[in-house]
Amino acid sequence: MNIRRKSVKSIFVMTLALTFLGTSIVSAGGPKALIKYPIPDHGMLELSVPTSWRGDIHKPQENLPSTIIFSPKKGKDFQVLITVLWDQKGEPGFNNQENVRTLVEKDSKKILPKAIETKIVLKEIRGVNNTGYFFSLTDKAPKPGEFRYMTRGGMTVGNLLLNVTILHRTKESNSVKDALSMLREARQSTK
Numbered sequence: 001m002n003i004r005r006k007s008v009k010s011i012f013v014m015t016l017a018l019t020f021l022g023t024s025i026v027s028a029g030g031p032k033a034l035i036k037y038p039i040p041d042h043g044m045l046e047l048s049v050p051t052s053w054r055g056d057i058h059k060p061q062e063n064l065p066s067t068i069i070f071s072p073k074k075g076k077d078f079q080v081l082i083t084v085l086w087d088q089k090g091e092p093g094f095n096n097q098e099n100v101r102t103l104v105e106k107d108s109k110k111i112l113p114k115a116i117e118t119k120i121v122l123k124e125i126r127g128v129n130n131t132g133y134f135f136s137l138t139d140k141a142p143k144p145g146e147f148r149y150m151t152r153g154g155m156t157v158g159n160l161l162l163n164v165t166i167l168h169r170t171k172e173s174n175s176v177k178d179a180l181s182m183l184r185e186a187r188q189s190t191k
Contacts, residue, residue, distance in 0.1 A: 030178075036189070037068055042086050042160060046187040050178050053080075070179075078175035079147070083163040095161040097131050100154045103161075104133040107152065116140055127184030130157050134164070134180070138171070151176050158188025 031051045036044040047068075049055060054073050059066045070080040087094035101122070108120040115137035125132045132155030142148045147167035155162045166179050 032182075037066075037084075039066075039084055039086070039160065039188075043158075043188055043190045045084055045157065045160065045162075046189055047182050048185045049182060053178075072175075077170070078166065078168040078173055080175065080179045081165045081167075085161040085163060086159060095156040095159065097156070100131070100156055100161065101133050104135065104152075104154050107154075108135050108137075111137060111150075111152070114140055125153075125155065125180060125184065127155075127186065130155050130184060130186055132156065132162075132164075132183065136176075149173070151179075155183050155186070157183075157186045160188055162186070 032048040033051050034046060035049050035055065036046050037057065039045050045068075049070065052073055053070045055068055055070045057066050057068055065083055065085055067081055067083045070082075072078065085095075093099055105120070105122065108122065112118075112120060116139075117137055120135045120137075123134050125134055132153055134151055134153030136149065136151045139146065139148050139150065147169055149168045149171055151164075151166040151168070153164055155164060162183065164179070164183065166176050168175050
């Protein structure tokens with residue numbers, strides 16, 4: 001009977017430990033809030049944004065697309081810029097997978113001369129309904145206060161194309177993982 005009690009107690013302790021481990025894994029990314037951003041004549045862009053971030057919308061001019069700018073509520077460790085684009089010229093396949101890849105590749109070639117890296121490693125990212133391509137580079141000579149690392153790319157969401165730049169100070173920044181997770185879950189809705 002004493003052996004049985006020890007076995008039950010051991011099983012209880014192991015179950016409790018696994019429960020705590022599971023809870024910490026689920027909450028490792030931190031809490032998120034669903035925020036809807038109005039896109040003129042294109043409904044809403046819905047993003048699950050970490051609650052530790054703040055977001056501002058920058059609209060440079062009336063005829064230009066808006067950029068959503070995220071940064072931490074405290075500190076200056078990163079900045080995520082998302083410019084929301086849509087087809088204005090009736091281009092077939094404006095945001096299809098091939099066109100997005102081509103745009104990201106062209107963009108990477110323009111930036112590569114200023115980077116430590118000598119070649120671009122383009123990575124595909126897939127969400128529930130989204131596809132995109134990204135690359136990461138290290139600035140050769142950042143000025144004081146500038147970000148040393150950049151992850152940049154494009155992602156389709158509905159009939160939109162998100163042009164994304166993630167600036168960060170540490171190479172393995174959680175902000176990159178959080179931003180890419182947010183983009184994988186992004187949705188376009190009519191309301």
